[in-house]
Amino acid sequence: MGRVGGSGRVTGFGRVAGFGRVGGSGRVAGFGRVAGFGRVAGLCRVAGSRRAGRATGRAHPAPDQDGLAADPLDALAQRLDGFVAAAVHPDEIAAILESDGMTDEHIRLTYGRADSFSLAEDLYARVERRHPEPAAPPAGAWYGELAGCLLRGLVFALPGLAYVLAAPLLAAGHGRFGLPAGTVPLLAGAVTGWVWNQALAHRAYTWLGLGDRPAAARALLTGAPAGALAGAAVALAAAGPGEIPAAVFAAGQSLYLAAATVLLVLGRERALLCALLPLAGAVPAFRWDLPDALRAALLLASLAASVAFAALVLRPGARRGAAGRGGPPRAASLPYGLFGLGSGLLVLHAGVSDTLVSGAGAVIALTLSMGPAEWLLHRFRDGSLTRLRTLTTAREFRRAVTGTLVLCLGGYLTVLLALTLAATLAWPGAPWPTFPRLLTLLLIGTVLWLGLLLQAFGAVTSAATVCLLAAAAQTVEPAAGPVAAGGAAAVLAALTCALLVRPTAHRG
Template structure:
């Protein structure tokens, strides 16, 4: 028997057979893009922007060279735009309506705002021991140092908590909190002059309290902090109406910070008990620096809003109290914005529709925050002794600072901390250099609001 076995006797020749070759899969369609659109139809139908389709193509491993050879488009973005135009939007509803991952209760946020504001009552108890402008400058220098340091420290600890490593967060607080207390005390000593020992002592206690309170807040122990502040807060309220002896004032000023310090030490010792060797890939130290700059800048602006042109500390107090108390509602409204933007992603059918939905959510949340700030400032002016009458310029400045702070916190929450820190830092420097009473905070507030809308009006900014 001769010849290939697959030939019949009549067909056997001394030639090689023609082996059939399969056609490429895309050759069945007139245009390979149509076949790709059909294969990815479900994902393309649900896309809000062509960039989402480009991300899908790149995640599938499609390089620009492959796209040029196979589909005749220059890159993934051009192919994504073509697919976006070919497939209409349908946005199919999920079988089970997803929950709102950004929903938080209002009460815990209000509680955090309260514990932010209550330490200010210590200045009421300590007022008889600090006379003149120099001791106040010592206290403010120490407070601003602690504000900046502890903002950066809190970011580092929160990052470790986000990575699921609570012992590492406790270890970061255990090292960073004492260093922050030393920094605040050192700056207060450097700002003090002769005969200002009482002011330095008060600043040292203030620095210890700031460090310990940061520990409790980061570890979610707001209720313990509130309980520890109760004696001092009650004493300060009594001191507003009655003459409290100096000895009693000193005891009240010492008891609450000491209690906070003991509670924070206990939390850190328990948290770091299971500490292991640091795992690789942790947060970089420099990544927390912009948060410290943002904290310092907002601290300067809050003090400016409270003290600019005020005849006395008592007259300026309602502005500072309103801003600090408003941080609780501000935090809750940041979560409400997240929820609103998530609803916009689900309901919008075009990028333009989503941008307008985001603008509405942003305006609503910012307006609600400013309304809360107005109510708090008005109540403070009514009930605070020697607060003075209504000052339109300072009131407008307070609203501008509030806008600046809330939009800065919003951008920071979406990862744009460098932008927020930069704008707020420039505004704080302008204030320190003697810029107009409304020019610096007003310009910065408008700029941050515009940047927030420009950044958050894109669907890709809301991933994760």
């Protein structure tokens, strides 16, 4: 969004990264890059009068046919007619004026207005609103997007079957912190992978947004193995006595997360789905005991297929010089990793804060819901762009976008509730979730969806901070889960309403 300085000047609109690509525990597909209001060549240049003004300190408009000096504001309005007619708010015009280098001194000398905001308001009032009709979406686009998002939700959830297959192979008994043995190294490896792969996915998507797919493959080629090693090392370091099998499984989990990040970032969801098909062997394990050798074989087959597919799609990144330019700063990807940490911890709290069965059902529901969540994020984006082109006032736009936001969030929470109840019915012996548990789950879902929405519009630091604080509060005091999740949801809702009702936030 526009950065407002001390004097109220809009200094430009920053580039917004691709729409919330989230690796690991809930990756959201990109809307594409929303470019800022950069310089428009020749759009705001007042050719003759502006050069004269710079040379003498004052503009000298050429007289018209009647011998009267022409109003320079008329000439500027004519040059900017298309942009001004489509603007929803004067701040949009002020941004383009300043991006073209118009200073307050030049505006005072040439147009007799105090600053860019006063000049923008005059232009906004002088030019009649004319908004182009939004382009009709391609036939079947919504259904195509929905199918793709549901596929992604499925590949997010299928890895959970690996835990069903591996459960008899891991250490039994009680572990540390009141958790089953092996839980600590598993969680340590998973959280490390989430943080690393979130940041890595953001960097790769930045390259894709620049149109350099080989450079994105190169970033994944170097970053994915490093993330797998980091997750395995942390899991082994966190393992206690008798937890080595769990640490080995966590190392395989880290390797899978790295391979899945590669495939998801490069758009190979179907390949990942094929790699996960061996895990379907876990379905009979819900009722019958499978041989340990078969369990291990299914796990290794799925892991090997994931790594092989990832290696195949990374071949362009192995070419010499594929990385090209120096690339975006690595520090820019850090907030995305922190958001992955906060959201991942919230999902873990939803799973371990209740009994094992109902907690697993909550995690399954949250994971599966990421597919519909992605589709609803697309719908919000498309709806806001349509209203940006069809509405004539900022007030109408605010009301319309607020209504779209409420509908999309309400739709996501409805899907999450339905998935939770379906998981409860499908899981043998699962207890019916209590109202406080359902409320906490819905609040966590609200935090995740709003956080992903803010991340998509560039406010990832705020979303990450709120999620981390909520996760830290639940870690320190598990009983404070509903309060922490509710507070985080309220803060994110306020931030979303403050940021996304502005027309300038949606200009692309």
